[in-house]
Amino acid sequence: MTTLGAVFRPQLPPERLHGVARAADEAGLAELWLWEDCFFESGIAATAAALAATERLRVGVGLLPVPLRNVALTAMETATLHRLFPGRALVGVGHGVQDWMGQVGARVESPMTLLREYLAALRALLRGERVTVQGRYVRLDQVALSWPPATAPGVLAGATGPRSLRLSGEAADGTILDAGTTPDRVRRARELIEEGRRAAGRTDPHRVVVYLRAATGPDAAARVAAETAAGGGAGGPEPDAAAAGGAEEIAAVVRRLAEAGADTVVLQPTADEPDPEGFVRFAAEEVRPLVG
Incomplete structure (x- = not known):
């Protein structure tokens, strides 16, 4: 069964989050996703606020840029988050936008090495392990969480290119694919x-989350064409890389992404969406019943 979500865009002021999250919760939307884009809003602070304002909604942050965060x-x-709101927080990490990482003095020579080391350490810490590692970027000395989940x-993990997708299969528990993915x-x-998973001998589930521009x-x-062009997609969106109408x-495109292997499709409104609360209600009440 396909999970349907929607994005709260960071172009909205933080004070709008409570209203959008409550609207999503009341309408029965499964998931609301947030971004930690520089230099808009904190992913973790916003996730905590959205979870505290709702009863059943799952809230994902996709993604946290690892060069920015120990x-x-x-x-x-x-x-x-997981102890306060069991089963309702979803966390994704990734390389981050390299220009932004450079602006804050956090850009690294090998983003792939950092992400590999980071995923291994983060997953071990969340399992309650005591971790000592002296990697190229990640260095921990007998670190263990006092309150693990x-x-x-x-x-x-957010991934786009072949190397990062293989790494996600090997070292993460799920993959986030950005908008524009056909x-x-x-x-x-x-x-x-799957190549990465086979190389690592993994047989556990691996969730694929796909963002879908929608209006x-x-x-x-x-609006969808303008946003696609602004993101470098000259000539308008490819078929099934966005949905409008x-x-x-919109449900038809969601179904085709699901048939291709997406476990979760997250509707990404345009930055100029005039009614964010109405958009999440539309996703839950009108699109969701049409998605298998």
């Missing part, structure tokens, strides 16, 4: 993820 701090914050949560690219991502209303197609049109 792995022990991310483990502490993730464990705290009762059950170790999965950690997702069904064919989901299939190829699944193949690369509804009379100007939906124009009514519930059926």
Whole structure:
């Protein structure tokens, strides 16, 4: 069964989060996803606020840029969320936008090495292990969480290229694919993820989350096309890389992504979405019933 979510865009001021999260919760949306984009809003602080304002909604942060965050701090914050809100927090990590990392003096020579070391240490800490490691970037000396989660949560990784997709399969518990991913690219991502999993001897579940640019209303197609162009997609979105129109049109693209291997599809509104609360209600009440 496909999980459907929606994004709270960080272009919205933080004080809008409570209203959007409550609207999503009341409408029955499964998941609300947040971004820790520089230099908008904190992913962890926003996740905690959204969880505290709701009763059943799962809240994901996809993703936390690892060069910006010490792995022990991310483990502490993730464990705290899971103890306060068991089963409702979803955490993804990734390389981060390299230009942003450079702005804050956190850019590293080998983002792949950092992410590999980070995933190994973070997952071990969340399992309650005492960790000592002297890696190229991650260095811990007898570090253990005093309050680890009762059950170790999965950690997702953001990935795009072949090397990062294989790494996610090897070292993470799930993968986040960004907006603009077509069904064919989901299939190829699944193949690369499986290569990594086989190399690591993993047989546990691996969740694939795909963001989908989406808009509804009379100007939906124009807004999606404009945002795609702003992101470097000249000529408009590829077929099934975005969705615009009514519930059926959007649900049809969601179904095709799910058939290609997406476990979760997260509707990503345009930055100029005029009604964020209405968008999450639309996703839950009109699109979700049409998704298998």
